[in-house]
Amino acid sequence: MGAETTATYGQPGRVTLLADGLWMIDLGFQGREGVIAAYLIREGNSLALIETGPSSTLPQLLAGIRTAGFEPADLGQILVTHIHLDHSGGAGVLLRHAPEAIVRVHPIGAPHLIDPARLVASATRLYGDRMEALWGEVAPVPADRVVPLDDGMPFAVGGRLLTAIYTPGHASHHVTYWDPEGSMAFTGDAGGVRMAGTSYVCPPAPPPELNPDVWAVSVDKMRALRAERLCLTHGGPFADADAHLAQIDPNLAELRALALRELRGGADAARLIAAIHDLMAERIGTDDPDALTNLEWATPSYLAAAGLTRLLVKAGDVPASA
Numbered sequence: 472m473g474a475e476t477t478a479t480y481g482q483p484g485r486v487t488l489l490a491d492g493l494w495m496i497d498l499g500f501q502g503r504e505g506v507i508a509a510y511l512i513r514e515g516n517s518l519a520l521i522e523t524g525p526s527s528t529l530p531q532l533l534a535g536i537r538t539a540g541f542e543p544a545d546l547g548q549i550l551v552t553h554i555h556l557d558h559s560g561g562a563g564v565l566l567r568h569a570p571e572a573i574v575r576v577h578p579i580g581a582p583h584l585i586d587p588a589r590l591v592a593s594a595t596r597l598y599g600d601r602m603e604a605l606w607g608e609v610a611p612v613p614a615d616r617v618v619p620l621d622d623g624m625p626f627a628v629g630g631r632l633l634t635a636i637y638t639p640g641h642a643s644h645h646v647t648y649w650d651p652e653g654s655m656a657f658t659g660d661a662g663g664v665r666m667a668g669t670s671y672v673c674p675p676a677p678p679p680e681l682n683p684d685v686w687a688v689s690v691d692k693m694r695a696l697r698a699e700r701l702c703l704t705h706g707g708p709f710a711d712a713d714a715h716l717a718q719i720d721p722n723l724a725e726l727r728a729l730a731l732r733e734l735r736g737g738a739d740a741a742r743l744i745a746a747i748h749d750l751m752a753e754r755i756g757t758d759d760p761d762a763l764t765n766l767e768w769a770t771p772s773y774l775a776a777a778g779l780t781r782l783l784v785k786a787g788d789v790p791a792s793a
């Protein structure tokens with residue numbers, strides 16, 4: 472196993488040893504603690520990374536891998552839950568430091584890692600001139616380094632078998648990585664966003680693929696795993712897996728109902744964004760302003776407003792002018 476770590480949870484770029492051969496690396500997104508994490512698994516001689524974060528946090532990722540006692544070049548596999556830039560935007564740049572690594576991704580996501588032009592164009596519509604500051608470079612992943620996953624597909628990290636479980640709803644190509652031996656599920660965004668020390672699970676609801684009905688099926692799949700621990704990309708590990716996952720459907724329904732009420736009441740985008748932020752502030756259940764600020768960084772109200780509006784327009788619940 473890796474070297475000893477002097478781990479302190481929550482410090483940007485710092486590393487937490489979660490279990491034998493499992494580290495969480497806080498990527499220090501936007502200089503903040505606990506917003507985006509990656510996970511490092513060591514089994515035998517194999518080293519795998521779950522999520523890369525964006526290129527903007529690559530220095531912290533590389534430092535975190537070294538703090539855990541390895542070199543980025545030791546990476547054999549990079550597992551991404553989906554291709555949103557906060558989860559895998561840094562994959563192409565990371566490969567320059569990890570010449571042996573392959574990248575596992577759902578087949579629907581694979582073409583967008585190989586040629587990120589459309590992904591970058593659609594992200595630019597959402598983020599505008601903040602693209603570079605938020606995400607940094609989005610480099611293509613060479614096609615021969617991409618290994619598409621099948622639903623239920625087991626694969627080995629050393630002697631440890633992980634399974635990719637198809638969990639769409641947040642994104643059409645989302646997978647959850649399941650480690651049956653460790654009873655841990657790496658849930659990406661499908662398992663929601665939850666800041667350390669809080670109980671509210673916020674389902675990230677960006678456009679364009681948000682689908683609550685499909686997501687509900689994925690939640691059932693995740694609950695059926697009976698994981699002892701969920702490892703979130705946004706918020707870290709939680710041990711109350713079933714109660715946590717049980718929040719996703721109702722909390723998404725609550726956001727949807729709020730958006731419906733606001734849009735039918737004539738709200739413009741700014742008012743809907745404020746209403747979503749206010750709901751998160753009410754639900755998060757802590758007076759710690761950092762927790763709410765971090766939640767907003769991890770799942771911005773303006774993305775949820777855009778995603779929920781699109782969903783309601785598509786369903787015919789509000790007119791297309793909303």
Ligand SMILES: [Zn+2]
Pocket residue numbers: 553555558641642660675
């Ligand atoms: Zn996402």
